Amino acid sequence: MKVLVTDPLLPEGLEILKKAGLEVEERVGLSPEELKEAIREADGIIIRSGTKLTAEIIEAAERLKVIARAGTGLDNVDLEAASRRGIVVMNCPGGNTNSAAEHTLALMFAMARNVPQAMASLKAGRWERKKFLGRELMGKTLGIIGLGRIGSVVAERAQGLKMKVIAYDPYVTPERASEMGVELVSLDELYARSDIITVHVPLMKETYHLLNAESFAKMKDGVLVINCARGGIVDERALYEAMKSGKVAGAALDVFEKEPPDPDHPLFSLENFVCTPHLGASTLEAQKNVAVAAASQVVDFLVHGVVRNAVNMPSVSAEALKVLKPYLVLAEKLGAMQAQLAEGPITEVSIVYQGEVSRLDTAPLTMALLKGLLSRALREDVNYVNALYRARERGIKILESKTETAEDFLNLIGVTVKFKGGENYLAGTIFGKMEPRIVRINDFQLDALPQGHMLYIHNDDRPGVIGLIGVTLGEAGLNISRMHVGQEPEKRRNVILLSVDQAPSEEVLSALRNLPHVHSVKALEL
Known part of the structure; x- marks a missing residue:
């Protein structure tokens, strides 16, 4: 198997790759067109900040299995394109x-x-x-x-x-x-x-x-x-x-x-x-740390099938991943949604696995949920390996429990997040074999696909309010693809969760918040 190295990497890292029996091709300073050609036959690639792996370049990689960043930042890698192709993306948090x-x-x-x-x-x-x-x-x-x-x-x-x-x-x-x-x-x-x-x-x-x-x-x-x-x-x-x-x-x-x-x-x-010209990580010690870490992680993955410090998949075997994959997606979505609904610093996360999912290895699911919860704050610095550590580092208490019974579903993941001033409860399940669904937000029961641009709205339960929301979005050129409406009878309020085809601007959000009888509007990105 071939590993392409397109940014300077210290000899200590290169030696680890060669000793593992991998073919190493060093091609530093490639143009985008040259990179597209060079990556075509590579099984792995190690980069630093100089190489830009765009969707177009990733699409040209016919055999690529792993991208390793000898450093932390991944703003030069199209993570969505890599994930779509099933390519594992790793970084080296802490090395610099x-x-x-x-x-x-x-x-x-x-x-x-x-x-x-x-x-x-x-x-x-x-x-x-x-x-x-x-x-x-x-x-x-x-x-x-x-x-x-x-x-x-x-x-x-x-x-x-x-x-x-x-x-x-x-x-x-x-x-x-x-x-x-x-x-x-x-x-x-x-x-x-x-x-x-x-x-x-x-x-x-x-x-x-x-x-x-x-x-x-x-x-x-x-x-x-x-x-x-x-x-x-x-x-x-x-x-x-x-x-x-x-x-x-x-x-x-x-x-x-x-x-x-x-x-x-x-x-x-x-x-x-x-x-200074981007010298933050430019010390001999830091470069040695990330070179050794990146090379070791690539060897572990390509030679032994072990995943470490991946940002787009958990550290599990290929066999277990097939079973866990839909639950991993659901768990990460639940975490990301909770992070956006919280009104202050999160102090506690309580996860309950119910039904069939409780009989699986739920440790990766907890990692996925915490990764979703923390990714908005830490971005590339949180992954499936360090999510629990990063949460504890921030003083977040993590509770996990399992029960083999789930009242209305074969499987259910319920998450309660406490923050300064309140708490939110979300629950999700898997429909069929693969489709994640959000089925509850606090007392609001629904059936929502957690995907794309969404709006979470609280409004008075009065005729015409939903119509005004639709008109406001329509005038802004936003199309509603899905809408779920629930009631809070004791408060005479509605809860609305809707999906739109593009991210609403601050002007649109402000216009919605200023509508009569609308109490709150939150934009969610899932």
Whole structure:
């Protein structure tokens, strides 16, 4: 079997592949057309951030069984296309955690003490001690957006510098943050109180341009801003304007929305701007860690049939997977839906397996459910292997029970999620042999296919309200493909779950919320 390596990989990783008897083909720096040709005969491929595996390229892979990312981020892989083809996608979470955290601190020190600017001045023959007056980090307030794997290490190191650490992360409970010595605050409070702000969140729809003109306006005058996470989280044009006005005293970016950035990027003209070319994971130790991990995982899968750190399938045998697959899909959908319905940080997840499903190995199902629950927050950093660990890391209590009886169905997975201020109950089943269905949301009984763009609406039980909802969606060009309506008689309210053919915009959601007798509208992505 052949493994294609299209980004630089240290010799330690290559040697593991060769010792396992795999044919290794190194082809670094391929064009998209060259990659399409090279991947055609590959059984596995190992990449870093340089290779873009689009749907078109994946479709050209006739024998490909596994994609391994020697690193964490998977924004350069079309996961849907890979999953559709049955290709396992793996990453190496944790391999570059320390490296990325240390680089964040390096940029923080560089900004605080004007290291790059002072060095350039001295090399140009000037001695300008008074010009480069710095600031101490001790006693300053560091605001961390995203208290996950890397953010928590940054918090720990910053506390060693005697900094006050506050953080915003809606998926971390106050109790867990308290254990870390971190004060959990709202995003607006973080902006208002922080002397230095660093972001450690994945790039997704909700975090794109998270730091924008509105965000900068809420920050302290003279704030320092750092981004070692993903390009696109910071609106670079808005950052430039905030720095020009003096609102932001300094900024350091290791990542850019377009990489490499244009040579005439406006930020490059600012003396108080510090930058590096995506070096967060570029240490010898980190590169060795991810090279060995990626190669070992590919060998385990291709040679021994063992799956580790997969982001699109659980770690189970091929035989067991055939039986579990529909339940895995259902469990992950239940988790994803619960994450979107929760009104605050989740503190407890209680799962009950009823009927036929209770006689199966439910451990992978629990992992799938937790992966769905956490994926919106952690994206590529959560998979079927580490989902339970990531949940416990965030202080989420996990309860699981089984019963061989299910009142109305042959099998049922019921999930109760508790969060600050309330709880939600969801239940799902399998129709036939393969089709997942949501059959209950709290007291609302239904039969819904958990798929695509959905809207969850609470409204008064009055004539004409459903019609107004339909008209509003129709005027916005959204087609309703399925609708389920239930009643809450004691509250004289309806609960509506409907599917639409495209994601509703914020304007559409606002219009729905402003309709008479509509109490709440939530957009769900499944």
